[in-house]
Amino acid sequence: MRATAVRRTALAASVASLTLLATACGGSSDSDGKGGANGAGSGDKGGAAPKAAVKTLTAAELEKASLVQGDVKGNKIAKAGPDDEVKADGVKVDKKECEPFAHAYLGVKQGEPVARTQRTAVGEPKKTGKGTSLEDLAEMPEGDAEDAFSAAFDVTSTLVSLSSYEGQGAPETLAGVRESAAKCTGGFTIVMDGDTQKIAALTEEKVTGGDEAIGWTVTSESDGRKIPFKLVALRRSGTLATFVSFNLAATSDKGAAGFGLPTAIVAAQSQKLS
Template identity: 35%
Template sequence: MKRSSRARLGATAAVCALSIALITGCGGGSDDSDASESSNKPSSSPAKTAETAKTLTSAELKKLIVTKADLEGYDVDSADTGGRFAESKDEVTVADARCEPIAYVLTGFAPGEESAFVSRMASPAAQVITSKPEAESTDPLEDALGATMTIVSLSSYEGDGAERTMRALGDAVAGCTGGFTASAKGQDTEKFTKVSTEKSAATSGESMAFAVTGATEGGGEPTVHAQVVRHGSTIATYYSINLAALGGGKQTKYSVPAAIVKAQAAKLA
């Protein structure tokens, strides 16, 4: 028998409590809810459609962000269930200001000063996570721990805001290789020990990818992955984490799923 999405999402919610900073959006709610292989060097595409070149509203972004119908084998849910590291960027403090764009990506916000923003969480559908018969299957929490969850967000910018955001993010990835610390409301502090560049999943538009290694109280060093792509005045951000890293299990090799990047790029083309 196949596990229900409700059981899987309940298990995921429990996992989220282990490290809010490393996975700020935990799935739940409806798909209609809003949240407020190429070289890694940023590469630009001269093609800009009228829709992606203009500054889009939240309502327009909502129509363009991926849904379950766009991603076979994935569930797509709200990326905001109230368990966020911070409620806004104003509550996030980064010791080294140049690392702020990276911290914003890891805490579920747009990397720059956006005019509109929406986000979703994409995760393998329940039947993909578990293929064993019910009698042989593991606990729902263990199933969820083996999944790679991806926060997908779209943010729109006025003028040259998208270009400036990509430059600032590129500077952050290059200048914050030794890691950084981020805190919420001056209290909860998370330490990230390493930032490294990665190869982007193939897509049109200016793109960059990077990995960030964190530090847990138990001495673990989980690594999360991100890719950021500019489509005209709209920036698509993908932030992936394998939950096994947070649960103390062996971390398997993974990256931002190319299928998600491809599906989102197609909707922005």
């Protein structure tokens, strides 16, 4: 199993899918965002453009801006529990330069935000028109049963973390994540709670939203099997949002063809932060 906060979120999706099997017997910027992130984190003081003022959300304002049930169609939104929170001191990364990215990937608090919230978004299983009870699966031809089983587990879980910063905290934190990713595209290793997770590769993806945003496919490797995760980091003024997604069906040989960046969740959260 994955040594990440998303592993725990994915477990919730797994439980939901197993329940289904048992009971269903019947104004954005371009994603490159180079101006804001690189300017905030480069430390170049010669001729640099003035840094834009940012709004720091209070704890109450951040809570109000966080996703709630009904904000994203087809997703069940809930407050993250204690098991979804990962502490920085419990995470070890074999390459120091990869630590900022690893922390964003795990939903770890970075820097000193004045307020922070976390939400889980679990997608609804796709309906196939075929029975998904254990009895139905047992009676299906092998190919149909495999397709039905994969469909039941084609559930994407996303951990959404919001952090509100004073001053240039949000731009600088996002710049740090971006720079860390650029140095670690070839992979790194995370050790957390005694579990080791190998990140084999990072691939940048196009995403828009907020004042600047960037996304990646994070390829994890375990026992020779490559498993994709998705990570989006988005900044709106003084608030940094990260979205880490995992799809249960994507771990199978057939995979999940529709598993992409959590664009609907990102769009809904960006809108609430505007």
